Amino acid sequence: MLGKLTLDAIPLSQPIPLIAAAVVGLVLLGVIAxxxxxxxxPYLWREWITSVDHKRIGVMYCILALVMLIRGFSDAILMRSxxxxxxxxxxxxxxxxxxxxxxxxxxxxxxxxxxxxxxxxMNFAVPLQLGVRDVAFPTLNSVSFWLTASGALLVNVxxxxxxxxxxxxxxxxxxxxxxxxxxxxxxxxxxxxxxxGIGTLLSGVNLVTTILKVRAPGMxxxxxxxxxxxxxxxxxxxxxxxxxxTATLAMLxxxxxxxxxxxxxxxxGNSMMFMNLFWAWGHPEVYILALPAYGVFSEVxxxxxxxxxxxxxxxxxATMAIFILSFMVWxxxxxxxxxxxxxxxxxxxxxMIIAVPTGVKIFDWLFTMYGGRIRFHTSMLWSxxxxxxxxxxxxxxxxxxxxxxxxxxxxxxxxxxxxxxVMVSAVLFGAFAGYAYWFPKAFGFRLDEWxxxxxxxxxxxxxxxxxxxxYILGLLGMTRRMQHYDVADWRPWILIAGFGVVLxxxxxxxxxxxxxxxxxxRESLRDETGDPWDGRALEWATASPPPVFNFAAMPQVHGEExxxxxxxxxxxxxxxxxxxxxxPIEMPINNPTGVVCAFFAxxxxxxxxxxxxxxxxxxxxxxxxxxxxxxxxxKAEYEIPASEVQxxxxxxxxxxxxxxxxxxxxxxx
Amino acid sequence: MSAADQAAERSKRHRADVAPGEAYPEEDxxxxxxxxxxxxGLAVLLTACSFAVVRMNFIWAPAIPVAVxxxxxxxxxxxxVFFLHITTGPDNTNNVLAxxxxxxxxxxxxxxxxxxxxxxxxxxxxxxxxAPSHAHH
Numbered sequence: 001m002l003g004k005l006t007l008d009a010i011p012l013s014q015p016i017p018l019i020a021a022a023v024v025g026l027v028l029l030g031v032i033a034x035x036x037x038x039x040x041x042p043y044l045w046r047e048w049i050t051s052v053d054h055k056r057i058g059v060m061y062c063i064l065a066l067v068m069l070i071r072g073f074s075d076a077i078l079m080r081s082x083x084x085x086x087x088x089x090x091x092x093x094x095x096x097x098x099x100x101x102x103x104x105x106x107x108x109x110x111x112x113x114x115x116x117x118x119x120x121x122m123n124f125a126v127p128l129q130l131g132v133r134d135v136a137f138p139t140l141n142s143v144s145f146w147l148t149a150s151g152a153l154l155v156n157v158x159x160x161x162x163x164x165x166x167x168x169x170x171x172x173x174x175x176x177x178x179x180x181x182x183x184x185x186x187x188x189x190x191x192x193x194x195x196x197g198i199g200t201l202l203s204g205v206n207l208v209t210t211i212l213k214v215r216a217p218g219m220x221x222x223x224x225x226x227x228x229x230x231x232x233x234x235x236x237x238x239x240x241x242x243x244x245x246t247a248t249l250a251m252l253x254x255x256x257x258x259x260x261x262x263x264x265x266x267x268x269g270n271s272m273m274f275m276n277l278f279w280a281w282g283h284p285e286v287y288i289l290a291l292p293a294y295g296v297f298s299e300v301x302x303x304x305x306x307x308x309x310x311x312x313x314x315x316x317x318a319t320m321a322i323f324i325l326s327f328m329v330w331x332x333x334x335x336x337x338x339x340x341x342x343x344x345x346x347x348x349x350x351x352m353i354i355a356v357p358t359g360v361k362i363f364d365w366l367f368t369m370y371g372g373r374i375r376f377h378t379s380m381l382w383s384x385x386x387x388x389x390x391x392x393x394x395x396x397x398x399x400x401x402x403x404x405x406x407x408x409x410x411x412x413x414x415x416x417x418x419x420x421x422v423m424v425s426a427v428l429f430g431a432f433a434g435y436a437y438w439f440p441k442a443f444g445f446r447l448d449e450w451x452x453x454x455x456x457x458x459x460x461x462x463x464x465x466x467x468x469x470x471y472i473l474g475l476l477g478m479t480r481r482m483q484h485y486d487v488a489d490w491r492p493w494i495l496i497a498g499f500g501v502v503l504x505x506x507x508x509x510x511x512x513x514x515x516x517x518x519x520x521x522r523e524s525l526r527d528e529t530g531d532p533w534d535g536r537a538l539e540w541a542t543a544s545p546p547p548v549f550n551f552a553a554m555p556q557v558h559g560e561e562x563x564x565x566x567x568x569x570x571x572x573x574x575x576x577x578x579x580x581x582x583x584p585i586e587m588p589i590n591n592p593t594g595v596v597c598a599f600f601a602x603x604x605x606x607x608x609x610x611x612x613x614x615x616x617x618x619x620x621x622x623x624x625x626x627x628x629x630x631x632x633x634x635k636a637e638y639e640i641p642a643s644e645v646q647x648x649x650x651x652x653x654x655x656x657x658x659x660x661x662x663x664x665x666x667x668x669x
Numbered sequence: 670m671s672a673a674d675q676a677a678e679r680s681k682r683h684r685a686d687v688a689p690g691e692a693y694p695e696e697d698x699x700x701x702x703x704x705x706x707x708x709x710g711l712a713v714l715l716t717a718c719s720f721a722v723v724r725m726n727f728i729w730a731p732a733i734p735v736a737v738x739x740x741x742x743x744x745x746x747x748x749x750v751f752f753l754h755i756t757t758g759p760d761n762t763n764n765v766l767a768x769x770x771x772x773x774x775x776x777x778x779x780x781x782x783x784x785x786x787x788x789x790x791x792x793x794x795x796x797x798x799x800a801p802s803h804a805h806h
Contacts, residue, residue, distance in 0.1 A: 212763055240774045272789055276782050327777050331785055338793045339785055 003611035004184065009162045014097060020074070021159040050590040052138035053548055054127050057145050059442055061120025062435065064149055068112040069428075071156070073508055075105035080466075080501040083494050086484035095483045099166035100185065102481055104155065106169025107189065110285070111196055112152040114423070117431040118292045119148075119203050122231045125438055126207060128539035128546065129225045131216025131555040131562065134588065136209040139630065142594030144203035150598040151196025154605050158188040162609070165189040168481065170278050171252065173263035173271040178256045184609050186256065190249050191605035197246050204238030207231060216538070218557035222316070225537040225561075226302075226309055229316050230295030233323040234288050240327070241284035248277040257608075272337060279333040287326040289423070291319065293430025294361055297383045300433050301365050303533050304380040305372030308561055310364045318357035318364075325354040335406045344403040351401035355394055362387060377533065378452035382433035385460045386425050393421030396471070414474025417467045424463055432459075432511075440532045444544045445522040451514035455507045462503030469497040528655045536564040543652035549587055549640060552649035553580030574664045576657055582642040582649070589638050593630040597623050708751025715744045 011017060035041050048056055078101050082091045093101065127135055135141050158164040165185040167176045176186045211232045215224070224232075252274065254260040261269035302309040309315060331339065331347035365387060374380065396418045400406050409415055432455075440446045473493045478485070485494075518525055531540040541563045542551055559565050570576055603619030606612075719740045722733055749755040755764050 236770065240770070244778065270786070273782075273786060276785055280778055280782065324773075327774055328781075330781075338789045340788050340792050343785055343788045 001612075003607070003613070005161070005610040005612065009184075009610075010160060011163070014094075016078075016093070016097070017159050021156075024156065025160070045592075046590065049595050050142070050592045052134075052142050052588050052590055052594075054123050054135045054138065054141060055442065055546065055550075057141050058120045058122075058124025061116045061123060061145055061148070064145075064152060065113055065115075065117035065120060065431070068108050068116070068152055070508065072105055072108040072113050073504075075101050075108065077501060077505065079105065080498050082483075083485075084498045087491055087494070088486045089484065091484055093483075096166060098483045099481075100164045103165045103168055103185075103189075104158075107165075107193070108152075108155060109423075110169065110289075111193060112148070112155065114289050114427045114431070115196075115200060116148055116152075118234070118289055118427065119144075119200070121296065121431070121434045121438065122207055122227075122234070122292055123203070124442060125434075125539055126228055126231050127210060127214075128441070128542070128550060129228050129537045130211065130214065130219060131538045131541075131551060131557065132210070132214050133550050133585070135206050136214050137206050138588045139591060139593050140202055140206050142591075143597050144199040144206065144594075146594040146598030147199030147202070147601055148196045150602045150605065151192040151194075151199070153602060154188060154192040154195070154609075157606070158185070158192075162188065170282065172278075173252065173255070173274045174265050176252060176256075177264055179264075186252075187609040190253050190256075191608050194246060194249055194253075195601050195605050197242055197249075200238060201242045201246070204235040204242065207235040208239060211235070216551075216555050216557050216562075219562070222313065223557055223560050223562065226298035226312065226315055226319075227292070227295035227537075229319050230291040230298070233319050234291040237284045237288045237291070237323060237326065241281045241288065244277055245281040245285075248274060248281065272334075275334050275337060276330075279330040280327075282333060283330040284326045286423075287322055290426045290430075291322065293386075293426045293434075294319070296430045296434040296437065297365060297386060298368075299537065300377075300379045300383045300437050301368050303437075303535050304375045304377055304383075305369045306375075306534070307368055307372040308536070308564075310367035310370075312560060314360055315364050318360040321357040322354060325350060325357070329354055332401055332406070335403045336410045341403075348401050348403050352398055355398050358394060362391065377436070378447070378449060378456055379433040379436040381453065381456045382429045382436070385456065386429040386433070389425040389429075389460070389464065390422065393418060393425055397422060409474060411480050412474040413470045413478045413480055416480045417470035417474055420467050420470070424467075429460075432456075437533070438539075439518075440525075440527040441530075441539055441544050441546070443522075444527055445518065445525040446527060446532055448514050448518045448521065448525065451510050451517055455510035455514055457507075458503050458510060459507030462500045462505075462507055465500030465503060466497045467500075469493040469500065473497075529659045530652060530656070531563075531567075531659075536561045538562050541566060543648075547645075547648045549585045549645070552582065552645050570660060571663060574660060576653055576660065579649075579653070582646040584642050585640045585645055586637040587640060588636060591630065591633070593626055596626045600626065704751055708747055711747045711751070712744060715740050715747065 035044060048060065051057060051060075078093065079098070082093045082098060085091045091098075123135070123141065127133070155164070162184040165171055165176070165181070165188065167181060167186060167189075171181075171186050171189050174180055211224070211228055251260070251262040255262050255264060255269070261267040263269050263271045263274040265271050298309055298315065328350040329347060331343065332351045335344050335347075365383075396414070400409060400415065400418055436447055436452055473490055476487075476489050476493070478487070478490050527544040530543040530546075532544070533540070538551075538555055538557075539546075541555060555562060555566075566577060600619045600622035603622070604616050607615035607619060719737050722728055722736045722740075728736060749768070753764070755761060755768060757765070
């Protein structure tokens with residue numbers, strides 16, 4: 001009846017995951033109980049859970065990402081603190097648990113921390129920057145988000161029910177085959193990633209369609225803000241690469257469930273093929289995450305330098321060059337696996353070439369700052385921190401792209417330092433920069449600057465200390481994923497890395513405190529005009545938070561930096577644009593299709609993990625029924641009357657006019 | 670820009686930028702059906718030809734695979750033109766680019782994988798039935 005699921009699945013003998021899960025569970029239950037008792041649930045259901053508004057879905061993606069980043073960071077704390085006690089000693093985490101933690105750390109950070117954060121920022125900002133009302137397929141967007149959340153839920157359920165994969169963040173066969181991993185850990189991995197992967201793919205389709213097909217009049221490709229270009233490249237990569245991951249994990253699932261031999265190394269199977277296919281997705285994935293972050297930096301650096309982005313077209317070219325090249329470098333993840341010198345040589349050269357367009361971007365950002373009047377806002381600090389640390393990560397990447405050097409450094413702590421160096425400084429710093437930059441747009445008030453700067457300085461110094469120590473440990477010969485060690489030379493560097501994690505923890509706490517402090521002080525941090533940073537793209541042309549329809553009238557775009565052009569004219573004449581002719585606006589109706597689909601998807605995933613076949617069938621029928629009900633809906637849109645549009649827009653025009661008159665008075669004085 | 674101009678520009682943009690599957694407002698249905706029927710006819714003809722060259726021995730046996738490949742490529746062309754409506758018109762840039770993009774990445778992935786795995790099998794002597802080494806001399 002319940003497949004493999006018995007009471008033994010709950011790891012009563014392992015106190016650490018159980019206590020961690022109990023705390024998480026209690027907090028979650030507490031939050032749910034509080035929302036229900038305080039009567040907030042109907043509001044949450046109506047306005048957020050069932051929302052098809054791209055801004056709200058973007059915000060929910062970012063909240064999911066923040067929560068999961070903390071989960072992934074607590075895994076990191078466990079690993080680093082364990083290593084403090086593992087010198088000539090077994091440490092406090094048994095090997096089979098330590099294996100699960102480093103696997104979960106990678107999976108959580110990449111799939112449920114970095115990915116939702118980047119997709120959330122794109123979801124929120126791209127339609128606003130393009131000057132449109134929503135993404136191309138609003139309900140599909142909600143389905144994407146909830147499927148991602150469903151995958152995250154399954155990963156967290158593995159803490160309490162069963163176990164997680166012990167294979168590392170890529171489940172490499174033959175270790176991940178049923179022979180060597182008979183437990184449910186790899187199955188949790190497979191179904192969590194399959195379900196969230198479908199969500200990501202749908203989101204990619206949605207955003208590509210939006211950017212190619214839904215833009216404000218006059219917004220030609222070469223007038224799109226840089227963030228939209230990097231979002232386009234990133235989502236095209238999602239559409240091209242995620243099916244490879246889905247197919248590869250489906251083959252692994254067939255091996256495990258039905259005795260197939262794709263990757264078994266016997267009866268014609270080949271485990272190397274898994275590596276090949278996994279990294280054919282895995283390397284584009286690096287750029288799926290990094291490209292939107294490059295877009296955030298472009299927006300932030302240009303805004304806070306008070307200058308247009310330097311050499312916009314070269315930036316577009318560099319983005320699209322990275323997009324193509326990112327599909328030609330995947331072998332550098334397994335130089336040591338046995339391909340010959342000619343194959344390694346070709347992929348070594350492509351891997352080095354990809355550093356060129358990235359270098360172009362660095363120079364473009366530097367020249368954007370050159371001669372500008374720079375304001376050191378938190379998001380600008382993250383951008384500067386990125387540029388300084390990222391060039392080190394890029395340089396060690398070019399070093400690792402040389403096969404002979406890679407043979408020495410492969411799977412060492414040097415490699416671990418390299419990929420954290422690039423992923424943290426590009427993706428995480430980009431996420432934090434975007435968070436500080438667009439927060440007032442999303443919520444109508446700015447984040448507290450002082451706590452933001454504390455978070456930045458502790459975050460970046462902890463990051464440098466931890467991964468600086470890792471580079472040295474790698475050069476001293478330490479390999480990754482060691483559960484204990486007895487080399488005296490490594491000891492001081494491991495202690496230093498442990499100290500670095502404490503610095504990072506202060507940064508994380510400061511980030512949380514910043515949010516709490518900002519919410520409490522929101523009245524004094526209020527963004528009245530909708531343009532708190534003197535911005536240049538269209539998202540700043542509307543109120544903060546924007547009305548559900550984003551723009552009262554579709555903006556007409558007459559050049560690059562659409563909003564800057566409008567604003568410059570307004571400042572010259574000290575008056576706003578003429579008021580548009582207000583017309584009623586049709587917007588999609590919120591509906592629970594996404595969350596209901598994800599509920600059934602979670603059932604399918606859980607049932608497949610535990611071999612509860614009837615439940616899987618039930619989940620599939622439920623998901624299909626949800627689709628049918630949605631497809632046969634009678635009414636898809638509702639109308640916002642012109643008078644309402646006028647009222648909302650006039651309120652924003654009033655504050656903008658006041659701000660403009662303030663400029664006029666200062667000029668006169 | 671007046672409202673009329675805006676509407677004109679929007680409809681112009683609309684015509685030049687039609688999503689896949691979206692119908693042209695002015696296209697007449699009979700013409701559309703004729704296109705599909707021609708496509709169907711060509712597709713059936715090419716399929717029949719493929720079977721014919723395999724089943725009946727009216728061409729030289731070693732040339733049969735080549736002939737089948739030629740028919741297969743022609744079949745793809747027919748599908749692209751008559752069913753997926755890939756044309757060279759300015760309204761079709763997105764579709765052509767999407768096709769080029771798909772072909773590029775499929776070629777990179779499949780070509781790359783075959784090359785890498787063949788090279789690796791050769792180096793690692795993994796192949797279950799290794800070719801006799803003197804074959805290369």
